[in-house]
Amino acid sequence: MNTDLVIGMAGSGGDGIVSAGESLLTAAAIEGYHGVLTKSFGPQIRGGESSFRLRLSTNKVLNTGGTLDIAVALNWDDFLRFGGELPVSGHTTVVYDSITKVPTDKIPLVGVQPAEVIAVPIEQMARETGGSERAKNTVVLGLMAGWLGIAREPMMAGIRKRLAKKEAEIIDKAVKAFHAGFEYAEAHPLTSDRKMAPPAESGSKFVVDGNDLCAAAAIVAGCDFFAGYPITPSTEIMQFLTREIWKYGGTVLQAEDEIAGIGAVVGASFAGKKAMTATSGPGMSLKTEILGLASIAELPLVCVNVQRGGPSTGIPTKSEQSDLLQAAFSAHGDVIRPVLAPVSAEDMYGITIEAFNIAEQYQSPVIILSDQEVGQRKETADPIDASTQQVIDRRRPGAQELEKYVRFRFTESGISPISHPGMARGNYLASGIEHNEAGAPTANGEMHARMNEKRLRKFRPLLDRRDLFIIDGPPDAPIALISWGSVAGVAIEALHIAQRQGLKVKLLVPKLMFPVSEAIYADFFLSVKRGLVVEQNHQAQLFRLMRMYVDVPHGIQTLAKSGSNPITPLEVVDRLRQITLALQQGKDREPSEV
Amino acid sequence: MSTLATKPIQDYTARDYRSDLKPIWCPGCGDFGVVQAIYRALANIGRPPHEIAFVSGIGCSSRIPGYTTAYGFNSVHGRALPIAQGIKLANPNLLVLVAGGDGDGFSIGGGHVAHAIRRNIDLTYIVMDNQIYGLTKGQLSPTSRRGLISVTSAHGSMEAPVNPLLYVLGYGAEFVAQGTPADMSGLAKVIEEGIRFPGFAFINVQSPCVTYGLEDQQLKAQKALMQPLESLNHDSSSSLAAMELAQQYGEKLYTGVLYRQGTPSPTFEGSARARHQALGAGTRPRAQVMDLFKLKK
Numbered sequence: 001m002n003t004d005l006v007i008g009m010a011g012s013g014g015d016g017i018v019s020a021g022e023s024l025l026t027a028a029a030i031e032g033y034h035g036v037l038t039k040s041f042g043p044q045i046r047g048g049e050s051s052f053r054l055r056l057s058t059n060k061v062l063n064t065g066g067t068l069d070i071a072v073a074l075n076w077d078d079f080l081r082f083g084g085e086l087p088v089s090g091h092t093t094v095v096y097d098s099i100t101k102v103p104t105d106k107i108p109l110v111g112v113q114p115a116e117v118i119a120v121p122i123e124q125m126a127r128e129t130g131g132s133e134r135a136k137n138t139v140v141l142g143l144m145a146g147w148l149g150i151a152r153e154p155m156m157a158g159i160r161k162r163l164a165k166k167e168a169e170i171i172d173k174a175v176k177a178f179h180a181g182f183e184y185a186e187a188h189p190l191t192s193d194r195k196m197a198p199p200a201e202s203g204s205k206f207v208v209d210g211n212d213l214c215a216a217a218a219i220v221a222g223c224d225f226f227a228g229y230p231i232t233p234s235t236e237i238m239q240f241l242t243r244e245i246w247k248y249g250g251t252v253l254q255a256e257d258e259i260a261g262i263g264a265v266v267g268a269s270f271a272g273k274k275a276m277t278a279t280s281g282p283g284m285s286l287k288t289e290i291l292g293l294a295s296i297a298e299l300p301l302v303c304v305n306v307q308r309g310g311p312s313t314g315i316p317t318k319s320e321q322s323d324l325l326q327a328a329f330s331a332h333g334d335v336i337r338p339v340l341a342p343v344s345a346e347d348m349y350g351i352t353i354e355a356f357n358i359a360e361q362y363q364s365p366v367i368i369l370s371d372q373e374v375g376q377r378k379e380t381a382d383p384i385d386a387s388t389q390q391v392i393d394r395r396r397p398g399a400q401e402l403e404k405y406v407r408f409r410f411t412e413s414g415i416s417p418i419s420h421p422g423m424a425r426g427n428y429l430a431s432g433i434e435h436n437e438a439g440a441p442t443a444n445g446e447m448h449a450r451m452n453e454k455r456l457r458k459f460r461p462l463l464d465r466r467d468l469f470i471i472d473g474p475p476d477a478p479i480a481l482i483s484w485g486s487v488a489g490v491a492i493e494a495l496h497i498a499q500r501q502g503l504k505v506k507l508l509v510p511k512l513m514f515p516v517s518e519a520i521y522a523d524f525f526l527s528v529k530r531g532l533v534v535e536q537n538h539q540a541q542l543f544r545l546m547r548m549y550v551d552v553p554h555g556i557q558t559l560a561k562s563g564s565n566p567i568t569p570l571e572v573v574d575r576l577r578q579i580t581l582a583l584q585q586g587k588d589r590e591p592s593e594v
Numbered sequence: 595m596s597t598l599a600t601k602p603i604q605d606y607t608a609r610d611y612r613s614d615l616k617p618i619w620c621p622g623c624g625d626f627g628v629v630q631a632i633y634r635a636l637a638n639i640g641r642p643p644h645e646i647a648f649v650s651g652i653g654c655s656s657r658i659p660g661y662t663t664a665y666g667f668n669s670v671h672g673r674a675l676p677i678a679q680g681i682k683l684a685n686p687n688l689l690v691l692v693a694g695g696d697g698d699g700f701s702i703g704g705g706h707v708a709h710a711i712r713r714n715i716d717l718t719y720i721v722m723d724n725q726i727y728g729l730t731k732g733q734l735s736p737t738s739r740r741g742l743i744s745v746t747s748a749h750g751s752m753e754a755p756v757n758p759l760l761y762v763l764g765y766g767a768e769f770v771a772q773g774t775p776a777d778m779s780g781l782a783k784v785i786e787e788g789i790r791f792p793g794f795a796f797i798n799v800q801s802p803c804v805t806y807g808l809e810d811q812q813l814k815a816q817k818a819l820m821q822p823l824e825s826l827n828h829d830s831s832s833s834l835a836a837m838e839l840a841q842q843y844g845e846k847l848y849t850g851v852l853y854r855q856g857t858p859s860p861t862f863e864g865s866a867r868a869r870h871q872a873l874g875a876g877t878r879p880r881a882q883v884m885d886l887f888k889l890k891k
Contacts (some may be wrong), residue, residue: 030889161890206887219883225684227676244883249875251683251866256709260676263669263706267680270667271647271688275680293670383888386881421647421665421681421688429659429666432652440615441660441668 001197003058005148006065008086009140010051011074013044016137021052022378023141023162027154029207029380032199034060037378040085041317049078051086056148058199062344062489064377066568068092070147070194072140074122075100076108084566088112093192095143097122097136116191125180135177142181149195152182206381210345210374211278213381214304215240217352218276219248220386222393223302225275227253227264229283232316233372234306237278258286262303266290269299270430272420274356278304281314281323284330291365292331293432298408298418298455300359300394302352304368306375307485309563319372320563321485322537324545327367328514334452336459338362339514341369343470343488346381348374351511354468357392362458363418369513371536373486394418402426408437410450414458463517471524473499473506479579480524480531480556482508482546487536487567494534494572501573503580513542516549530555530579530589534572538562543594555583557593603640608633611643615660624801624813625654625722627775629661632691632720634778635786636662641689648691649678651698654729655722655801658693672702675710675719679862682715686863689789690717696737697727700756704736711765711794713862718788722801723758725811732806739844744806759840759852762796763833768855769795770836772848776800776816780849787851793858800847816847823850830854 007024011017018039025037036055042048055065067089073079073096079086088094088109096107098119107117120143126135138159145152159178163171215237218226226241228234242252255261261277268275279287284305294301307323309315327339338358342351351368359366397405397417407428409416419426429439434451436442470488473481473495481498483491488509495507508524510517533543533556540560546552559575561567582589601610611633619625636646646664650656652671659666669677678692699707699721710719726744727733733746736756743750762770769791773781781799788795802811809815826848829835836853839846870876 026889204889206884207889208887213887216883216886220880222880225680227680244886246866246869247873247875247878248880248883249870253679253683255676257705259673260706260709263673263676264680264683266669267649267667267677267682268684269680270665270677271681271684273684275684289670290673297667381887384884386884387879389881420685422645422685424642424644427644427663427665429668431660431666431668432670433668 001193001195002069003197004055004061004065005069005194005196006053006055006067007070007072007144008051008053008068009072009074010049010079010082010086011136012078013047013050014134015050015074016134017050017052020137020140021054023155023158024054024144024151025378025380026207027151027158028056029205030154031151032202032204033058033150033196034199034205034380036061036064038064038373040082042081049081051082053086056196058197062492063569066570070095072096074136076102080108088114091115093190093194094118095120099123118188120184125184126177129176129180130173135174138174138177139181142178143185146182146185147190147194206383207378208345208381209236209376209378210342210348210370211236211306211376212240213345213348214278214352214368214370215244217349218302218356219245219250220389221353221356221391222274223276223356224250224273225265225268226250226277227255227275228261228277228279229255229258231280231283233308233375234278234280234304236375237304258283259290262287262290265301266294266299269294269301270297270420272422274300274360276302276304278306280306280308280316281310282312284323284326288330291337292333292335294365295331295335295337295455296432296434297430298363298416299365299430300363301365302355302359302368303365304370307369307371315564317372318564319486320537321371321487321535322539322541322563323369324513324537324541327369328545334456336456336515337365337367338459338462338512339367339369340468341485341511341513342374343485343509343511345374345377345379349384353389353391358462360392360394361415362462363394363415369485371486396423397426406437407439408435408451410437410454414454459515462512462515463519465512465517466520468510468512469520470507470509470511474504475506476527477504477506478527478529478583479503479505479576480508480528481505481534481572481576482531482542483534484510484513484542487534490567490569491534491572493569494576497569497573498576501577503576505576514545516545518549521546521550525550525553528553530583532557532559532572532575532579534559534567536561536563536565536567540594555589557589601642606637606640606642608637611636611662611664613661613663617661618657619654620805622804623654624724624775624803625658627778627781628655628720628722628799628801629658631773631775631778631782631785632658632662634782635789638786639689639789645687646689646691647678647681648693649674649681650692651694651703652729653695653698653727655693655695656698664691672698673706674698675703675706678717679710679713679715682717683863683866686867691789692717692719694721695735696721696723696725696758697735700736700758700761707762708765711762711767714768714793714859715862716793718785718795718797720785720797720799721758722799724801724803724807725755726803726806728803728806755844757840757843758798759843760837763837763840763853767796768793768853768858769851770853771796771851772798772800774800774813774816774820774847774849776813776820777822777849780822784851791854791858793861820847820849823848823852831856
């Protein structure tokens with residue numbers, strides 16, 4: 001019995017690969033399994049090659065796993081195009097369509113001898129039952145249901161539901177195709193047992209992806225306005241909002257460019273509404289100036305960066321974590337704006353609500369650093385009840401403050417109550433130019449220094465937000481494991497594996513990336529002699545950022561890879577073992593290891 | 595900044611819209627006249643200052659919001675229009691004004707003009723067109739004439755000027771007017787009409803730069819050159835007639851309304867309101883959006 005399986009499947013664009021993956025995830029989720037599904041495509045707009053990776057587990061999983069347990073190739077050319085995204089090992093059961101006419105001992109996988117290789121007449125069964133090759137994915141679903149021993153009823157129900165609007169004959173053929181696959185699996189059991197153990201808890205879950213969940217959370221948080229520009233891999237956020245937010249009284253504007261998008265959001269915020277935009281790296285670069293305007297004008301807003309491969313156009317369809325330094329520092333002048341990073345699609349809900357709350361409370365733009373992995377992968381999540389969600393609104397001036405309203409009044413907290421057009425007696429001039437308390441333009445050095453001080457000091461309470469960090473493991477452990485964003489999901493799993501192997505490791509995952517909470521990091525580092533910062537960018541940006549603000553122990557080193565290069569839990573555990581050994585032998589950290 | 599309590603509409607005077615901030619403009623600057631005309635237009639309309647949002651970019655003319663008692667937003671160069679649209683969509687009940695120079699609007703801001711027009715969001719865009727960059731001390735602008743010698747065209751500009759009137763007419767603006775502080779009542783009139791027009795309204799103001807502008811651009815020369823359209827038998831309901839006049843930008847100075855669409859197109863915010871009503875906005879709790887992630891067995 002298996003508690004954790006990774007299935008990978010590839011074929012041509014028209015084969016229904018992606019919908020097969022989604023059907024499998026959904027059906028498994030109905031039975032109470034946890035899962036993470038990622039999809040990958042060739043560069044063509046239509047056709048081309050397409051694939052999915054689905055990890056199913058009896059317990060929560062936070063990453064897409066390592067090598068495949070089951071690999072399904074509808075044809076070999078397309079399967080091979082995905083290379084390291086669908087890694088086959090000596091443990092893999094390889095299933096492929098016998099129509100490829102490739103003998104089982106001559107499959108084109110170089111340098112690997114899979115555990116088992118089976119040729120299945122997938123297309124033949126599809127034609128015989130469904131009347132066309134388009135039923136191939138349904139046949140595969142039947143095979144999976146049979147071999148994994150799960151989700152037969154939910155998958156059948158799913159097929160019927162998906163085809164509900166078609167004629168009975170079509171539904172009938174699809175059900176037959178599913179059964180053909182199922183019966184084939186029963187008649188041809190696998191030599192490696194791939195049956196799944198029952199899930200840890202029963203009960204249906206949510207199935208979410210980070211982009212859709214971000215948009216939904218924004219609505220829950222009270223967002224009334226979104227303006228943005230299409231850019232991969234963030235556009236789903238705008239698309240969700242344009243379907244849904246009108247129903248709640250909100251407005252979506254597809255702006256003429258990235259700059260107009262953030263401009264309209266700043267305007268909506270000035271007018272008193274909660275507002276958001278979403279983009280990726282290139283869009284963040286374009287929005288830089290107006291984000292700075294929002295900071296000096298002390299206007300709340302949320303700006304989501306669904307990071308992708310950079311720099312410049314980079315790799316639009318692949319995940320990377322290389323915009324951290326930009327998020328922290330791209331504004332010219334002395335600016336702090338909070339930066340939050342979710343660790344999973346599910347985490348996007350809480351992070352988005354938090355982003356709006358922080359934006360309103362501190363009257364500032366807040367950047368959410370999501371990434372393509374978190375944004376677009378589908379995962380199971382515990383059901384979210386939004387009906388009791390608490391949200392924070394900006395502090396508005398009361399009647400007494402409006403007697404003689406001073407918009408940027410120096411206060412103890414640094415936060416000044418904020419009015420908006422329409423509010424009587426609250427009239428003021430907002431500007432990008434430096435200003436005095438009343439908002440009048442000034443070039444005076446002393447006023448400028450005091451305003452900078454006010455604008456930066458107001459964020460101090462954020463530095464105490466331990467709830468925006470994941471800290472796990474024995475507090476006195478000498479080895480630190482640090483990671484962020486979607487890669488944290490790999491680190492968390494690596495931590496558990498390392499601990500089971502007796503390694504003395506503790507974990508730190510910041511969700512508040514900036515400002516850097518020196519005290520929280522320093523406290524964590526007290527016991528630490530060696531450690532590893534794991535992230536998906538070439539320059540080890542979190543590592544560098546920490547060292548700017550914190551006395552990072554000399555023994556900390558990095559595992560930093562460019563995007564489109566998966567990082568696996570076992571690889572992290574390997575490095576932790578090496579570090580443990582080095583620590584035991586009293587070896588110093590090599591300069592080349594950072 | 596002075597603030598004002600609400601008065602009955604008929605009691606508002608120009609004084610109520612003037613703030614205490616002292617303008618940075620040079621004595622004799624055309625913008626003094628423009629801001630006076632704005633005060634007068636607003637007084638005739640009688641909306642309280644706190645219901646007015648006045649957005650600008652960067653430039654001498656962009657200082658204007660600070661010289662009024664409205665909520666002002668002196669933003670960044672070229673981006674006033676997107677910001678103003680966000681304000682209006684967030685609260686369509688506000689009276690939204692936008693101001694800037696020819697550089698702010700047609701150089702760095704040029705890409706946004708077309709889209710403000712096609713969305714037809716109800717706001718009034720006043721461009722103080724003086725064919726030069728005044729605040730930064732004398733560089734050429736997109737409406738500078740060919741051959742202009744300036745601090746950034748030491749040997750003469752090699753470019754043809756943008757025609758702001760043709761630009762906005764070409765993109766389908768439904769209210770286009772021109773004015774000059776050389777005719778204050780005419781200017782106040784077109785500004786008021788633009789504000790009252792239910793949709794995007796564009797007013798090009800030949801507001802001369804007294805420090806860096808040319809002799810033949812100053813108010814005295816304008817007074818001699820200007821031709822009020824009312825006295826010219828111009829049919830302002832014809833966009834083609836308007837374009838013919840617009841072609842002569844630079845040679846002639848037509849003042850008044852060049853074009854006013856008789857049956858204005860729907861505004862973005864008007865369509866948005868209709869959509870909100872049709873979809874039952876406000877009848878459901880926000881938490882309901884989470885139902886979309888539930889799995890039905």
